[in-house]
Amino acid sequence: MSAPADTGTAVLRAAALRIRRHIVGMCAGATGGHLGGSLSIADILAALYFRVLRVDPAAPDDEDRDVFLLSKGHGAVALYAALAVRGFFPEDELAGFAAPGGRLMAHPVRAVPGVELPTGSLGHGLALGLGFACAARLSGGPRRVYVLLGDGELQEGACWESAMAAAALRADRLTAIVDRNGLQLTGPTERIVPLEPLADKWRAFGWEVREVDGHDLEALPPALLAGPSVPGRPVAVIASTVKGRGLPYAAGRVESHYARLSERALARAYRALDRPGQEPT
Amino acid sequence: MIAARQAYRDHLVARMALDSRLACLDSDTGLFTGVDFGADAARYLNLGIAEHTLIGVAAGMAAAGWTPFVTTMAAFAASRALEAVKIDVAYNALPVRIAATHAGVAAGSLGPTHHELADLAVMRALPNMTVVVPGDAAAVPVLLDQLRAVPGPVYLRLGRGPTPPLPASAPAPELGRLxxxxxxxxxxxxxxxxxxxxxxxxxxxxxxxxxxxxxxxxxxxxxxxxxxxxxxxxxxxxxxxxxxxxxxxxxxxxxxxxxxxxxxxxxxxxxxxxxxxxxxxxxxxxxxxxxxxxxxxxxxxxxxxxxxxxx
Structure with a gap:
């Protein structure tokens, strides 16, 4: 099993757009959805699923596959969209998001092909990823493990407990990605419980840190693909992102956190996403 | 007279030599101090004083096909790390074995911070969980052998010090049976x-x-x-x-x-x-x-x- 070939940023851009279109579509359903924080990770997921992760939709349980965990489980609509676009299940099923009796719950569930473990209660993903990484080291094989965290999620103490343990266990198969969109439910992280200096924090916890534009589809793949420069170090990729990215009227606004889009708003969103030059800058 | 937790330790170390998919995850309890894991030393992981991480790491390993045995005090397994037990382990029905020592008031004068008098209530409420309380040290390996057939998580309630053996006339314990x-x-x-x-x-x-x-x-x-x-x-x-x-x-x-x-x-x-x-x-x-x-x-x-x- 190998990572997808480097087909260039055009393919990633097309995948990211498709993921965003599905995100807004799901957020126009009966329950609405976590719009802003899903749009902020769309490019990261496109880079992961179309360039970085060694996964095979035809063999989702392959023993050597790379593992991705969405620790910020409220970004489920983005994950479902990425998995469907990548071919883990039909894109048609996304129309059933949050429908009674269905499997597409508002936080990721294992019943959905490609979802490794359920997440949603914040602060769990890094320990789970560390477990996969420890197992992979003991088993041998090429597996790498990626955990995508929200920046607000880092206010959960368990993240730092696991970060400390990962460095102690020299878990260099583990990469944490921080969706640094700067906003949590009620406002800016820096006004609620500040995280800065965030890169220094990860470094102090024994991680190798890379800072990248989380919407730059040329910069994301190399930042995610490269192992640590020093053996034994886990890698933290701090991805600067914009909450609500792709919808100019929602981007960077705390109100984008959760939305139920009307039919009219959905049409407006599709128009915004499809506008040439909108994705990415 | 030996303690059930010592019997657990000895049985686990012996089993690890026979089953290369077993791992021993510790939270700096001291139970394994001085144990020679020999060729299996890489499968002993001390996560430090970090019980949520301990349980989460175990769940990740179990999801990758391993059978992790985690050791911590009952007070921390059933209270502090409970959310990880519920969401990461029980929800996913993963084969994590939680060995919880110092259960009940076995911690004695250490006080209520180290007592655990709610773990049976909590653990038996969780779907997929098997809850086992060996009656003496001799029952530990017997029940652990039977637990190999259990595909989901197990909460193994253990005490602290040695307790007298149950009468020799007692029949061998049979998992799931009074x-x-x-x-x-x-x-x-x-x-x-x-x-x-x-x-x-x-x-x-x-x-x-x-x-x-x-x-x-x-x-x-x-x-x-x-x-x-x-x-x-x-x-x-x-x-x-x-x-x-x-x-x-x-x-x-x-x-x-x-x-x-x-x-x-x-x-x-x-x-x-x-x-x-x-x-x-x-x-x-x-x-x-x-x-x-x-x-x-x-x-x-x-x-x-x-x-x-x-x-």
Whole structure:
């Protein structure tokens, strides 16, 4: 099993757009959805699923596959969209998001092909990823493990407990990605419980840190693909992102956190996403 | 006399040499200090004082096809790390084995921060969880061998210090089945945990001396709970007694109450820690004695309920 070939940023851009279109579509359903924080990770997921992760939709349980965990489980609509676009299940099923009796719950569930473990209660993903990484080291094989965290999620103490343990266990198969969109439910992280200096924090916890534009589809793949420069170090990729990215009227606004889009708003969103030059800058 | 947790440690280390998919995850408990894992040393991971991470790492390893045994104190497994147990382990039905030491009041004078009197309530409420309480050190390897067939998570409740062995006449424990330790039908005592079981046996002796026919069942498996054996044994009982080292709410007493109430209601006496935190210094036996978990106190309570008289 190998990572997808480097087909260039055009393919990633097309995948990211498709993921965003599905995100807004799901957020126009009966329950609405976590719009802003899903749009902020769309490019990261496109880079992961179309360039970085060694996964095979035809063999989702392959023993050597790379593992991705969405620790910020409220970004489920983005994950479902990425998995469907990548071919883990039909894109048609996304129309059933949050429908009674269905499997597409508002936080990721294992019943959905490609979802490794359920997440949603914040602060769990890094320990789970560390477990996969420890197992992979003991088993041998090429597996790498990626955990995508929200920046607000880092206010959960368990993240730092696991970060400390990962460095102690020299878990260099583990990469944490921080969706640094700067906003949590009620406002800016820096006004609620500040995280800065965030890169220094990860470094102090024994991680190798890379800072990248989380919407730059040329910069994301190399930042995610490269192992640590020093053996034994886990890698933290701090991805600067914009909450609500792709919808100019929602981007960077705390109100984008959760939305139920009307039919009219959905049409407006599709128009915004499809506008040439909108994705990415 | 050895402690159940020592028996657990020795059995795990021996099993690791035979099964290359077992891992030992520790939270700096000290239980494995001095243990020579030999060629299996890489499969011993000390996560430090980080119980949430301990359980999460175990879940990740289990999802990758491993069988991790995690060791921590019951107070931390069932309280501090409970969300990880619930979401990461139980929800996913992963084969994580949680060895929880110092359960009940085994931590004695360390106090309520280190006591765990709610773990049976919490763990048996979780879907997919198997809950096992070995009655003595000898039962630990027997039950652990049977637990190999369990595909989901297991909560293994262990104490701290050595406890006396159960009578040699006791049949071998069988996972998921109540274990008859003494015949008798007028009063039926159901007990879990080494010291409560011994207290129940002592109470039955005292009751027999007073011509009260009392039987004893050991509940080494709280979940799944052996409804059939309980109903069979208690069909003609004038009084059923649950004896445990646990708050009276939610544990064995509740399991027995639920089973009886739904099938064949019978008078029930619940013996355990009252609805309060321990408020005095004391070792395990002292504290159990204060809670009425002793042969004499149980016999007196049973006699009073049956005849309205004191022994």
């Amino acid at each position: 274990q008859p330790l003494r015949g008798g039908r007028r009063a039926v005592l159901v007990a879990t945990g080494p010291l409560p079981v011994l207290a129940a046996l002592r109470a039955a002796e005292l009751l027999a001396a007073a011509r009260v026919d009392a039987g004893v069942l050991q509940a080494h498996t709280l979940k799944p709970f052996d409804t059939a054996t309980l109903l069979e044994w208690t069909a003609d009982a004038e009084l059923v007694v649950a004896v445990e080292e646990h708050w009276r709410t939610g544990g064995l007493g509740s399991a027995v109450a639920e089973t009886l109430a739904e099938n064949a209601p019978a008078p029930l006496l619940r013996v355990g820690w009252p609805d309060a935190f321990v408020a005095e210094v004391g070792g395990q036996e002292h504290l159990l004695d204060r809670a009425g978990v002793s042969g004499a106190a149980i016999a007196a309570a049973v006699s009073a309920r049956l005849d309205g008289t004191e022994l």
